Amino acid sequence: MSLTISRFTKEDESWWDDYIWQADNGTIFHTRRFLSYHPQGRFVDHSLIFKRKNSIRAVLPAIEMEMDKDRVLYSHRGASYGGFVYRDMGIAEAFEVVEALKKYARENGFTRILITLPPLVYMNRYSNYIDFAMLQNGFRYLKREISSVVQLPSHPDQVLSLFKSEARTATRKSIKSGIEIRLSDDYDTYYEILKQNLKLRHNVTPTHTLPELKKLAQLFPDRIHLWAAYLGEQMIAGVVNFICTPRVVLAFYISDNKEFQQYRSVNNLFYHIFQWAVQEGFQFYDFGIFTVNMDPNWGLGKFKENFGARGLFRDSFELLMWSPQNP
Known part of the structure; x- marks a missing residue:
């Protein structure tokens, strides 16, 4: 038939x-x-x-x-x-x-x-x-773009071993500095950090508007999460995670406030996110592509490799x- x-x-x-x-x-x-x-x-x-x-x-x-x-x-x-x-x-x-x-x-x-x-x-x-x-x-x-994917370990205690030496040192420093990592629904503050970050780095605006990002989070409360780093009560960094499949979590919009860069909050974020992902049974963390029309952003690729990522088509x-x- x-x-x-x-x-x-x-x-x-x-x-x-x-x-x-x-x-x-x-x-x-x-x-x-x-x-x-x-x-x-x-x-x-x-x-x-x-x-x-x-x-x-x-x-x-x-x-x-x-x-x-x-x-x-x-x-x-x-x-x-x-x-x-x-x-x-x-x-x-x-x-x-x-x-x-x-x-x-x-x-x-x-x-x-x-x-x-x-x-x-x-x-x-x-x-x-x-x-x-x-x-x-x-x-x-x-x-054939290259996406940076981390193959997660089997136990949360193994997460730090994924990181390269410099990233491990920065993560430990961030933890000792008192930065707190937690889930947040404060998309307004996060979006302001994101806009400033993208403007400084690439002179572009986010693909999604703030209302669109909020709508997606409302549509998928169990699958789209904002993880944020706080210094006291001030959000200084964040990343939106999409749970794409039972095996894969995808990072959207990694962003930090450059005024607080010395706290290395992004390292701390991914350390905690990876631990959570392992505990929840996920096997891969996708940082997204670092190529545009097959032209590599070498710095971005190296940044993702610091957390154990490797390139997949x-x-x-x-x-x-x-x-x-x-x-």
Whole structure:
């Protein structure tokens, strides 16, 4: 029985997120709850559902958009990661799903497909079948960014051994200075630190507005947390953590007040966050990418390596429907 493809409708919201959380490779970014934080009109949703008879074989969160005069099917412009989400997919079915997507895109007037996949550790069951099927069907690597991922130890007492010598010294100094690390809901203060930090370092503004960040935290109170460092009652640093899968926690917006840099509060933050993550059974901590369009930020990469991070690919694939490989 061949695969059929239908476009996501409002009625599909009732089962979509449950499917994502029970899948081999679903993340917080594939859920409708996460994608719903975007205001109406920002994106034109074009998510797809792949079925065999009445069985859902895969879903693809996606939008449609115009880009460089192309009509693009993009998975997903409004999230860190996209791609097919599935359960128990073999190699033959991976090829079927990719071939069905190509046929659908061509029949619906798309001239380009863009898909960004999470790093491999986001999978509950490792597989490169989809990547292989896409490459064999004319997709190419658009870019291969490097994400800094820490493989967490089995016991909290082993966390400090992940850190390089200088980072261990700074962490101990911060702990002795009386800096307190705790969960916080004071996003307003944190956001002011973040804005100043990004302006000083990169002369940019945060990707998310303060209301958007607050909305995400409200949508996922059990999965999105603000960890903050306090000197007395003053917040001097913070990082927002996204619990993306049962195995992976992702750092968003690491930021500190440069007036208090001597307290090395960021080191202290990650020491406590890693201990919490190990206690909760997480296996990986993702610091996010330190490359932009495959151009490394060497200082940022070294900063993350100080906490035991190593680089894993975050791949973006592209299919040009009119290319010589896809006449």
